[in-house]
Amino acid sequence: MSLRLTLLFLLLPLAAPASPASPAVPPALPEPAAEAAPAPPAPRVLLVTTLGEIMLELDAAAAPRTVENFLAYARDGHYNGTIFHRVVPGLLVQAGGFTPDLQAKPTRAPVPNEAGNGLSNQRGSIAAARDRGVSDSATTQFFINLADNPAFDRRDESSPYTSGYAVFGRVVQGMDVIERIAAVPTGSQGPFNGWVPATPVVIERVQLLEPTSP
Template sequence: MAKPAPKPYVHPKPTPGNPIVVIETNMGTIEVELFKNKAPISTANFIKYVEAKFYDGTIFHRIKDDFMIQGGGFKEDLTEKAGKFPPIKNEADNGLSNTRGTIAMARTNVVDSATAQFFINVVDNKRLDHRGPGRRFGYAVFGQVIKGMEIADKIKDIPRVNKGGPFLWFPSQMVIIKKVELKK
């Protein structure tokens, strides 16, 4: 039985003054508005990585059609590209929800461990929202897709293969992040 299609995504209009980043992949381009007021730490961190060209040549290494697409931590040869800046404070208690089309910081089980990896929610993932201390702290949303959600959907629909370790939900077709830039 086929999975139901995700709810239609209406690209929101960006708020004037918020930074916009362009994520160019080999499958198309995704534009993301960053919420500098609601998630200032995560936004500043992401921009630091963008300006350092850290994401250029990384991949989306974790995809799940009923969850999210995650990238920014591995190169095409599947070697890890460890964060070059210190981990940041988790801002999941900022009132933003992990709904379809939002971008959030990936992290380990340690609450304040996010560095470079990010994910785009391809469905509503409210279970990732802040619900309290410790393991219930959640994942910090810091922006939303304003153009190109159909590209994220195309990526999420790629069949997966299990390559073990961090590659349990690995796309069978390589999804390369060619470059990420601040839109002028």
């Protein structure tokens, strides 16, 4: 072989050795869809009043801080012996803060306003009462709507006057008792101008029931 041919042979690229055929790769199976976490059980509470029993179902998913606040007062016995101190037929009945002689019971720090959580102030719903001009001021008092009251829902988060009242549950039994409370004659007593039942409607005790599955 001439020197020229020898150099040309040495400069040619070497062929890659033949490789065995790669086995076919099966297509990837789709990942199983993640199951949504189950909703927490709904706490239930029984209000035993002098006019009958009212069962409430609370929505801890929509209003966790407000529900826990209410349950904490209930566990402490705060509501036992308090009255419905504001009764406005066709609108609401309100309770949770005063004794029959209209003495205010002590409260803890207020909770943030959870209005705008998707729950509306509809008939039979329970909402946290608060100071009219202070959004985050709810403590012990609550009201039950006697009618659909959309004006109580959050409308504009920039203004404390339209920040709404947080719904945190509903009446599941005892709306007839609520209507009996609403029918009690009212008037002015102590520092309250009107709407105080002439005959006190007392919450004798609050009983925490087994929660229900959603």
